[in-house]
Amino acid sequence: MTTNLTDRVTGVFLLLFAIWYGYRTTLFKVSFMADPVGPRVFPLGLAILMGVLSLYLIIKPDPSPVWPGSKTWIRIGLITLTFIVYAYLMVPIGFVLSTTFEITALALIFRGPPLKSIIGAFLLSAALYSLFDILLDLSLPTGSVFRGLWG
Amino acid sequence: MEILNFLFEGFAIALTPFNIAMALAGCFIGTAVGMLPGIGPVNGIVVLIPLTFALGLPPESSIIMFAGIYYGSQYGNSISAILLNVPGTSAAVMTAMEGNAMTKKGRAGPALAMSAIASFFGGTVSIVALMLFAPALSKWAIRFGPAEYFALMVFAFSTLSSLSGKNLIKGLLATMMGLMLATVGLDPVSAVDRYTFGQLKLLDGLDFVVVVIGFFAINEILRYAENIHDQEVFTKLGRVMITAKEFAMSFWTMVRGAAIGFFVGVLPGAGGTIASFVAWTTEQRLVDRQGTFGTGDIRGVAAPEAANNASANGAMIPLLTLGVPGSETTAVMLGALLGMNITPGPLFIANNPTVFWGLIASMYVGNVLLLILNLPLVGIFVRILKVPGWFLMPAVVAVSFVAVYSVNNSPFDILLMAAFGIMGYLLYKTEFPLASVILGLVLGPLMENNLRRAMSLSDGDWTYLFSSPIAIGLWIAAIASLFLPLIIKRFGAASEISKEEVN
């Protein structure tokens, strides 16, 4: 592994992104009533600038950072997975329950003691729910699957 | 003299026990909602408006409480920024960067104390300015048209290099990313949808809260996953006060910060982000001789905090004298005032002296209250850091979820937040400055839209951008700020040049 591979890869990625981003501007549906500059010019300018700058990055890269080992990546993957599951669970099972699960899961990933994690997670979720939903009047999901139970 | 008379009357109103209680309540609520990321003063005020009507509170008492919430939240939002690296608003990004670096060095106490003191300083100085110059400054704000706003944005971006860290190219690329993220959504000028891929939820663009929570809070979690400590994340809390030396060192920083913040705040729409950012970059250029800015320099906390609070007071000027709200919060306050049959506008001060002077006086009172409230709380807040990492980090995630979800009541935003978290982590690892991305995201629309407005008004005549004294002044300032570092470098002692500047 060369010491500056990371920046080169990043540069190539950004270059491709800039090309794609610039190309997208041609797909905008602009009516003939638009302003003199129009919605295309600004993004197109950004794409060109980014293209040039990313070339520079490819030519003059910095030394690569120290990337973490596979253990960390597995952890990061797990954490991300809990986020995704959470996003889909939140509305059906409600904020308190889903957040309790989420915090417990993360606490376990971070090597917390299981029992304490669960209790802490539940108390925090309930506290957050009361704080936001009741006091600040921001509606958090109560859980649509339970609607029949006490409706 | 007349002003003093009015001010005495104002204090007579603000210092009634009832109104002090109102101000205190407002400060409490404001600090609390400010601490919670994504939840701003808007939420606090909106909840309380019906209550003030229902109770038939006199207008001055209501507005005193709302103002308390407003600047209380300015104090509050630096707390989560400093301790947990979770800025609740875009204005707190600089505070997060500098203050959290201090926290990681075990100096959370001084950072919090400095933030409270700088907030007090910026707040108090700007009230004096508000009191003396409100009508005159509203005339100044009116003279900012699209060309002037565009020049202001160019000026803001011209100071970017000081944010760029080791590699200027990466700083610029990061800004580009922010500007590109800002183009997502329905173009506010021609109503064309850009980069939404048919997602209705993206039509309003990426919400700042979603991006910033992903970039800072989630990124922080992922970094923690690299190296899990069994004990608390931070072992040292540091003193809870700043030293006299630190105060003396930061004094002029706060003065300049307050001045910058106030004038930027007067411009509707510009607000705290530009204020705190420009204040920080100015100080970085003027006083940072050892290259310590960005790595936990206490002056780097003082500058944005003073600016931020000064701009919050500055923003009261367009609200009260033009009836134009410069931010979401002032928009809600406008609604509240209208509801009390008070119409903010050029005649506001003349028609409602009790409300205006009561408000001014209560701002003095409120800032004192906030300082008294916040300094002792520093000792309590830093204890949060003593919570073991396995619980603190998930707790931050939970709070982030609430913040992100309540932006649009949509779980989709949580997915977006996770994506930005990973992006933030990768950018952090590859040393792209995250603050530049945020700045691009926040200022991008202002820059593009004002450019297009200017071109629309002038039928595409580019000279329009340089056609007023204010605009020309800002262009000169932008050019100066590009070359100022070079000049300083030439005259500064060679041994003191920071690594950034060499590169």
Add this chain to the structure above:
Amino acid sequence: MKTKKFLLILVVLLIMVLVAACAPAEEPPPPTQGEATQEEAAPAEEVSSAEEAAPAEEAAAGFTPGGVECIAPANPGGGWDWTCRSVGQTLSDVGLVDGTVKVTNMAGGGGGVAFANVVTQQNDNDNLLVAASPATTLRLAQGQYGEFTEDDVRWIGAVGADFAVITVAADSPYETLEDLITVLQEDPGSVNFGGGSAIGGQDHMKVMVLAQAAGIDPLTLKYTPFDGGGEAMTAMLGGFVDVFPGDVSEVLGQLEAGEIQVLATLTADPMGGMLEGVPTAKEQGYDAEWIVFRGFYGPGGMSDEAYNYWVNALGQMADSPEWEEQLQQGGLEKIVRLGPEFEPFVSTQITNFRQLSRDLGLIE
């Protein structure tokens, strides 16, 4: 140990907020429950609702509201938010709804996110009102809500309206609408219109409707969009823009101070109050009208019982003195169109907008 400490801090924080919230009221703000739990909730004993509550007669007709929610499809502070909050407040003040109406802000896509949410997720919710205005119908007409159309929801009624006005700065060379139109007829590009909505949005449409009525090609007008009416008006005061086609509620403060003048109201009849003596565009020979109604739609699957209940409830509420007061505070006029009257009103408006947008080349 550590956890306890943290929780302790949390509890302290909670108490802090509680204390703060109570301080002004000596009574906590009425708790609002989520949809599911509200049914069993006792009517909240909040300050103003209980006393004069007369049970609504319609309750007998097979529907009793419970856990009522109002979606404001924008952030707090705008017209939709006002609609939800003021109507919600009045409904519970006059006892047409037990307890409070919960306001949910669901910003996004100019109301599109809320529209999609209602159609796809809450189609059978009998206790849901969504704030609407011409911004809603205009976007529906221009197909900006994606696949959804006006037939996917039930239009309940309008209870108030704001009115469009054509304003210029006090020192403007245009003193009457006639002056402005004359200049426009000669050189339409010489007048800078600045409004608070995008190209093809409400403020732009107002001037195009006016131009059409005056026989000027609307496409030749020069319109610059700003972020909201306030910014557009500031730009006019600064001399960057010549004409601001705003709403009455946006211009009152500056009008009172004499910084701006109103050339015409785009209303059917001349207005009173501060606009006493300002002629309508119609009176000056240009048949242009633009009414910014404030009303509601409900989910398409709302039961007839619930629909009728809400139509009646809004009607009763609109006749109450409490509502008069709310309108006055909001700077609005009372315009009531309900149920069977509102549905054709909306569909005519959408048809007109669609035709207009097509004429203007904004849609195909």
